[in-house]
Amino acid sequence: MKKEMDIYTDYLSSSFGQVTSTGLSTLLEGIISHDKITRMLSQGGGYGSKDLWNEVNSCLCA
Numbered sequence: 001m002k003k004e005m006d007i008y009t010d011y012l013s014s015s016f017g018q019v020t021s022t023g024l025s026t027l028l029e030g031i032i033s034h035d036k037i038t039r040m041l042s043q044g045g046g047y048g049s050k051d052l053w054n055e056v057n058s059c060l061c062a
Contacts, residue, residue: 012056
């Protein structure tokens with residue numbers, strides 16, 4: 001799950017427009033399905049939107 005989250009945060013920090021799990025899956029040519037991304041985000045595991053923002057923000061500031 002860490003690998004997928006790293007890919008997702010990289011996608012968020014490098015995008016200039018609307019981001020979607022379908023858009024990420026398309027960008028990756030289907031290597032990771034949009035369903036897998038959606039499940040990862042919905043499961044959370046104590047990883048909420050604030051945590052996600054902090055992760056993306058730290059990538060932008062680094």
